[in-house]
Amino acid sequence: MEITLLLVLFPLFSFLLSGILGSMFKVSWFVRKSDYIGVTAVGISLLISYYLLFKVLHGEVIQENWFNWVISGGLSASFGGYVDSLTAIMLVVVTTVSFFVHLYSVGYMHDDPGYDRFFAYLGLFTFSMLALVLSPNFLQLFFGWEAVGLSSYLLIGFWYKKKSAANAAIKAFLMNRVGDFLFILGVITIFWTFGTLDFHQVFSNVNTVSAGVLSLIGLLLLGGAVGKSAQFPLHTWLPDAMEGPTPISALIHAATMVAAGVFMVARCAPIYDGGYVLPVVGVIGVITAFGAATVGLTQFDIKRILAYSTLSQLGYMFAALGVGAYIYAMFHLFTHAFFKALLFLGSGSVIHGMGGEQDVRKMGGLYKYMKVTAITFVIATLALVGIPPLAGFFSKDKIVGATFANEHHIFWFFLTAGAFLTALYMGRLIFLVFFGEERFDEETRKHLHESPWTITVPLIGLAIPSVFAGFLEGWFEHFLSTSIPNHVEEVSHGIELGLISLTVLLSAGGLFIAAYIYLWKKISPEKIASIFGPIYTLVYRKYYFDEIYSFLFIRGTGFGLGSFLNFVDRYIVDGIVNGVASLTRWSGEILRITQTGVVNTYVAYLVAGTLIVMIIIWLT
């Protein structure tokens, strides 16, 4: 059997066993052992991924065909596995994070009645995500794209009894569908343009197609990426997705699935290089990077702050794509996956210890109670903020530098400002949660404890790459250059050093200001909020996107227009049908008057008829 197929089948089996035998039929062994099944399956996939990485490192490109899928007319698409360096990196990221999340969930979800269902969904997600990154063609890419969407929907709505969770799940699915609507049109346009959906054949023929068509394809595909990676203006589903269990927020809504948009654009680099769409990608990225960072400053839910941070960091990746720095985008994706997953898992550990509390205003001083969580969380924070020599420093700095080098100075300005904001909101977060005074009650304090080893081991496991992954930068760039381009102009060392110093200074400054406000309490945050007044409200309300969308699309187009059409359907369209029926009956009633049953009347009709006919003949 093909090795890439084997790679995806293990998580699929985990899904089927835990899902069907466990949560559907409640076979007790599968209910209890769903964690073993899940961890083992993903563990095997992890090993296969590293094996594949090893093979690709030796210059191999693996291309395997599993089976034919759709054959119709000139269309022929199959399922298969395509592993070049880009895929290999993604496989390693996905299986590594997924493995740690599986392990973490053993402890974290242990008392949940849906334990088996949870592992089933995790298996489904891992399967889908692997199928996505392995795609050799656009149709399988779309399959994976939608299948991860399904897993995301199921996991956001995991606590299905909660109305907010069920609604957040629908919101995520539908907003992704808006993106996917464009995506599938892009796929179809590719087919009618190139006559094939195979990556290799499409990419090697981009020269034969006009830049206009490539731009159209690029825009349509970008729609899908914007939906999946929660970029402006389709970003509002991601903060709501935090309704799902925390391990899911780490795996799906931070490290892997939401990065699929970045992966896809990088994969389609030949299309984007041939068209005029890249500036659009960049603008979307910059708006999201900066806008989400501002919102992150004002939120109080620990997971929502991290969610806005994810939006913002994905924005950085899109900005990098937008200036043609595909490899830098991927490198940030790579490092971000580790430290953001770590941040989420850490927040889960905090929430676990706090007995379900997510409001940062009710935390504080937790360092004393949960040292491992706190230290790993701070490491991840410093990595995200970009303090050298942690991972985020290398990757974010490359992006900011690339925007400057490629002379997108406005991008550069906002990304640099965004770096400062990142430091500010992350500093605010750690000072509010782990340091300063304790703002929780006695009851909570009694239960406060460090989490068990199944939780702390993944934290430590993810902290290692968060610290060291940055050093792989040179190797990473070289390795990925075999699959995707990286268009970055050279700048002098002096400028480069200046830029780096500036961002590092701003980041450190951001942390310092955060400490000044939240740790040393020199200025009260309320006072700052009141200075900004309406602007603060605007940001705190997340720029009113939810309200506007709800008004326009849910109440307006959806239920508003729906009710109107329902009225039309019942009283006009069906009204006409029933009207015709009544008319028939009514004319029947009238005609019935003529059917008297009296012979004399009929004779009279006969005579009258004959007369009329005779008159007509006579006249003509």
Added chain:
Amino acid sequence: MSVILFLPLLGALLVALCRSETRVRWIAFLFTGVDFLLTLYMMTNFEPNKSGFQFLDYGSWVPDFSIMYKVGVDGLSLIMVFMTTLITFIAVPSAWNYIQERRKLFYSLLLMLETAMIGVFVSLDLVLFYIFWEAMLIPMALIIGIWGGERRIYSALKFFIYTFAGSIFLLVGLIVLFVAHGHVTGNYTFDLVEFTRLHLPLELQKWLFWAFFIAFAIKVPIWPFHTWLPDAHVEAPTPGSVILAGVLLKMGTYGFLRFSLPLFPDAYKLYAPVIFVLGVIAIIYTALVALVQEDVKKIVAYSSVSHMGFVMIGLFSLNAQGIEGAIFQMLNHGFVSAALFIVVGIIYERLHTRNVSKMGGLTEFAPKLAVLAMVFTMASVGLPGTSSFIGEFLTILGGLKAAKWVGVLMALGVIFGAAYMLYMYRNVFFLEPKVKSFKDIDLRELLTLSFVAILVVWFGFFPEVIMGFFHNYVSEILKVAGV
């Protein structure tokens, strides 16, 4: 072929003669099951690459009017017969406890209906076709009228009169066709194969196209001829809905493909834009209407109209992908809508309500039903990996080739399609339970639904199992149409 066609009728006779009211279920089960197996046997012996009809049976019937008994299958009919026998086979267990009264009558009608439905798909003589076409109406109307809900008489009458009124146009069209063909060739016949060799003048094609159109459009149903459908579904008993959505709706689309396209190809091409407009309206309009329904059965009924819009556009896109997608979507919609009606029926049997606002949280009590319902919900939404995706994707692909705006609006419809299904699933299976208890599905229900679910996923990954049967048919019909 004739065996498959008339076996259910024999079953109907046996059911009518049987004394026991409970044993008739097993007889019906046996006959529909054997008929399905025979169809599978026929499929294994079918030669997909041969052109023309196979398994032909014919004989003289009313020689004075040159009416023949002639039946046979090509790739299209074969798949339709497969769908019919399969769905009738599923309808029997779905009626098992739902139909409590006058079982004997019910199962004889069901089996008679099966013969009539298969007859429509395999008749190669137009009079024979018309007889089956009309014969189908009576048992269906009776099933709605006798075992239906409160407004069953209204719905049954509406269904009957509406579709019957359409059929009159079909009859007139058939006679005109007969005369026209005889006039030109001197050979008066009702043989379908002979007709396809005729090239009618465009003016006549236009008239006949619209005559056939009315009959078929009501059956599909195409917007705005669809309003009988929600009424019929809401009142029909579960097995009635299963057959109605599963098989009867495909009669219209089958008719377009079997008659309108080969007989009036020029008119067909000429009026394709009209169909595109109606199809797009059907997809988007009915999806929005479905969104605000409170009655679960109405939601599924409106979803049928929406999904049939994809089929119609695919059929008129006149390219291989569009037509293959449409045929596949016909089959797929048969499965998915039948299964959804079974799910709805199961819920109604237990809660005696179809109002979504009175449900909620059923996952808590019925995990098995919840899982299966999720599979069918996702299939209805058109998720890749289910058979619906293949149908939707190919019809959109074909639609976009035919006209860009059509493809774009079809794809847009997919968003709305997801909306109403997800809200329905949320209201029924998620949220806090509003009922105190709910019995999960039993073995019979489990087997029925799992069977369909497996097919939906299997055909979703391996559509070639089905599409292999009609690739050749589609390339030939495109040649006939002169594309």
